[in-house]
Amino acid sequence: MSRAIEMPNCQETLKELELFLDSELPNVRIEEIMAHLTGCTDCQGAFEFHAELRTIVRVKAKRDHLPEGFSDRLLACFEPQSE
Numbered sequence: 001m002s003r004a005i006e007m008p009n010c011q012e013t014l015k016e017l018e019l020f021l022d023s024e025l026p027n028v029r030i031e032e033i034m035a036h037l038t039g040c041t042d043c044q045g046a047f048e049f050h051a052e053l054r055t056i057v058r059v060k061a062k063r064d065h066l067p068e069g070f071s072d073r074l075l076a077c078f079e080p081q082s083e
Helices: 010-015 017-021 027-039 041-063 070-076
Strands: none
Touching (some): 010 041, 017 041, 027 041
């Protein structure tokens, strides 16, 4: 027996959009949001915007390089300080 898909409303869909894009939701919830996006042009537009924005940021981040030693300095900020 298959479980009926519970269709989230727009507010729920938009609230979980980032988690959806990151695939950080349970599979059942992903299916529910996909079903909502299929029938809702407003949420579909928001999804497309966020997906495109992520692509732009990813491309931009690949082009920009951090200064030499930046990663080491950043990690050092999180090391416990000796008294």
